[in-house]
Amino acid sequence: MLSYDSAIPNGQDKAARVPLPPAGARSMSSSASVAAPVNGQAQGQRQHHLWLVTGPAGCGKTTVAEYLANALDIPYIEGDLYHPPANIDKMSAGIPLTDSDRWDWLTELRKQSNSRINNGADGVVVACSALKLKYRDVIRVAAYYDRTILVHFIFLHASQELLLQRVAQRKGHYMGANMVKSQFDILERPREDEIDVITIDASQGADEVKDDALAKVNAVLAADP
Ligand SMILES: Nc1ncnc2c1ncn2[C@@H]1O[C@H](COP(=O)(O)OP(=O)(O)OP(=O)(O)O)[C@@H](O)[C@H]1O
Numbered sequence: 001m002l003s004y005d006s007a008i009p010n011g012q013d014k015a016a017r018v019p020l021p022p023a024g025a026r027s028m029s030s031s032a033s034v035a036a037p038v039n040g041q042a043q044g045q046r047q048h049h050l051w052l053v054t055g056p057a058g059c060g061k062t063t064v065a066e067y068l069a070n071a072l073d074i075p076y077i078e079g080d081l082y083h084p085p086a087n088i089d090k091m092s093a094g095i096p097l098t099d100s101d102r103w104d105w106l107t108e109l110r111k112q113s114n115s116r117i118n119n120g121a122d123g124v125v126v127a128c129s130a131l132k133l134k135y136r137d138v139i140r141v142a143a144y145y146d147r148t149i150l151v152h153f154i155f156l157h158a159s160q161e162l163l164l165q166r167v168a169q170r171k172g173h174y175m176g177a178n179m180v181k182s183q184f185d186i187l188e189r190p191r192e193d194e195i196d197v198i199t200i201d202a203s204q205g206a207d208e209v210k211d212d213a214l215a216k217v218n219a220v221l222a223a224d225p
């Protein structure tokens with residue numbers, strides 16, 4: 001089973017495969033008064049949680065991310081809104097994005113998240129497919145720039161058949177049903193050692209998925225406020 005199920009509290013230390021800079025290294029944060037780090041985290045500073053709601057097209061990212069942001073009273077970033085126009089044109093035409101198409105988009109989402117926290121937000125919720133390990137690793141770098149940040153992924157897991165049905169019923173969205181297949185083709189489900197991942201069964205009804213996600217988020221917050 002993926003996720004925090006087997007994780008110790010404060011499991012971010014283990015999850016961060018991205019090497020952290022040495023103590024005293026410069027931070028991107030404007031309020032870079034980070035104390036000497038303990039296992040990569042700032043000592044004596046308030047932590048900020050960055051929640052990425054992830055999964056293929058139609059799994060419920062927007063639905064769940066909006067709900068969590070409201071419930072936690074923290075800002076919400078809709079990843080789709082930060083795609084450059086060229087990416088949207090491609091997706092509208094049913095052409096899958098390449099890794100290089102996604103690179104600037106992911107770094108922009110990371111920058112936007114760090115910036116919300118630098119500007120005073122307690123945490124941030126981001127809806128972003130984050131389909132591959134290397135995409136998730138791009139986001140994990142947020143903790144490199146600001147050691148008060150703990151990154152978590154909420155992976156909404158459902159079958160391709162179910163998501164095809166959901167997307168086919170949805171109107172007025174550029175993400176067509178054929179994007180579901182191409183996203184499943186490249187999907188790298190979170191690995192056992194990605195212990196900053198919470199997996200949710202997204203084949204449940206929307207209310208159950210939201211409740212499940214919030215309960216798991218609250219459990220993480222209780223262990224690591
Ligand atoms: N658990 C659920 N059960 C049934 N329908 C759902 C559920 N979650 C979301 N939906 C519906 O499925 C559709 C897709 O949901 P949503 O837009 O939240 O997914 P998404 O992952 O953000 O999709 P995209 O990747 O295209 O942005 C919407 O019409 C939404 O109302």
Ligand SMILES: [Mg+2]
Nearest residue numbers: 061062080127
């Ligand atoms: Mg969405």
